[in-house]
Amino acid sequence: MVAEIHSHxxxxxxxxxxxxxxxxxxxxxxxxGNTAGGIISPTLANITLDGLEGMLTKHFGSKDSKKRKSSxxxxxxxxxxFIITSKTKEILAEKVxxxxxxxxxxxxxxxxxxxxxxxxxxxxFDFLSQNVRKYKTSLIIKPSKSSIKNLLNRVRDEIKKxxxxxxxxxxxxxxxxxxxxxxxxxxxxxxKTFEKVDHEIFQxxxxxxxxxxxxxxxxxxxxxxxxxxxxxxxxxxxxxxxxNKNSVELKKLFKTTSLPIRRHRKIIAQANPFDKEWSRxxxxxxxxxTMSFETSNNHSFPSHLIAKGL
Numbered sequence: 489m490v491a492e493i494h495s496h497x498x499x500x501x502x503x504x505x506x507x508x509x510x511x512x513x514x515x516x517x518x519x520x521g522n523t524a525g526g527i528i529s530p531t532l533a534n535i536t537l538d539g540l541e542g543m544l545t546k547h548f549g550s551k552d553s554k555k556r557k558s559s560x561x562x563x564x565x566x567x568x569x570f571i572i573t574s575k576t577k578e579i580l581a582e583k584v585x586x587x588x589x590x591x592x593x594x595x596x597x598x599x600x601x602x603x604x605x606x607x608x609x610x611x612x613f614d615f616l617s618q619n620v621r622k623y624k625t626s627l628i629i630k631p632s633k634s635s636i637k638n639l640l641n642r643v644r645d646e647i648k649k650x651x652x653x654x655x656x657x658x659x660x661x662x663x664x665x666x667x668x669x670x671x672x673x674x675x676x677x678x679x680k681t682f683e684k685v686d687h688e689i690f691q692x693x694x695x696x697x698x699x700x701x702x703x704x705x706x707x708x709x710x711x712x713x714x715x716x717x718x719x720x721x722x723x724x725x726x727x728x729x730x731x732n733k734n735s736v737e738l739k740k741l742f743k744t745t746s747l748p749i750r751r752h753r754k755i756i757a758q759a760n761p762f763d764k765e766w767s768r769x770x771x772x773x774x775x776x777x778t779m780s781f782e783t784s785n786n787h788s789f790p791s792h793l794i795a796k797g798l
Contacts, residue, residue: 533568670744
């Protein structure tokens with residue numbers, strides 16, 4: 489069973505969050521607050537929710553202990569969004585939830601009833617714009633339907649708003665949206681989703697192209713806007729000619745299917761990018777991530793820093 493917990497996120501009316509600073513002997517009230525959703529909100533959430541894992545460890549044992557394995561209570565958190573797993577719904581409802589509510593109450597927080605749910609992993613749930621679901625014996629993570637819908641709606645809106653703009657300008661507007669969304673999801677099972685997204689964007693651009701030239705034939709429209717680029721055909725490509733430089737610049741619409749699917753490698757918990765002792769670790773990690781093949785892990789990192797392999 490999985491309990492999915494959220495606080496309010498984007499799309500909600502901005503609120504000012506006021507808090508209290510707890511010290512050993514005094515509680516200092518803060519008169520000034522921070523707008524929810526501001527750039528400092530994730531940091532404040534991390535500070536406020538720090539200790540949640542320790543609370544679970546205190547009641548359900550350490551991570552690899554028999555007591556923890558018997559309940560399978562685990563926490564996955566990103567800022568103020570987190571999920572807690574357990575073997576049964578009863579453990580979540582009767583043991584975990586009271587502890588969680590008490591932990592949040594001490595910090596002046598409450599669970600969002602609208603966004604908090606309990607569901608079986610075989611039914612699946614959305615977390616951080618991705619869908620997590622177990623199919624028979626395999627746990628599959630892929631982009632959520634709402635995330636796909638939001639991207640396509642944004643792309644279609646940009647295309648509609650820029651009917652009279654040049655092809656190059658439209659490409660400049662769409663590429664950051666498509667590339668950013670694709671990079672976020674390229675570490676999960678997203679190949680079929682990428683193919684679907686590229687197809688839907690192509691259909692929207694094909695309609696945009698035909699609308700601009702209602703009196704032209706389909707072949708003429710295809711030759712003007714969709715060209716062969718490398719080994720790929722039907723690429724949305726714009727040619728910009730510069731008279732002064734006597735050169736031609738090609739602008740191509742980014743395709744999510746051009747991104748390789750690569751699984752994310754967890755970073756060692758003790759690793760700190762601001763600590764010079766770990767500089768070699770992060771340099772090696774970055775090198776391995778960019779290479780298409782694996783190399784050996786026999787490197788001499790400080791022995792007291794090693795927890796797990798790369």
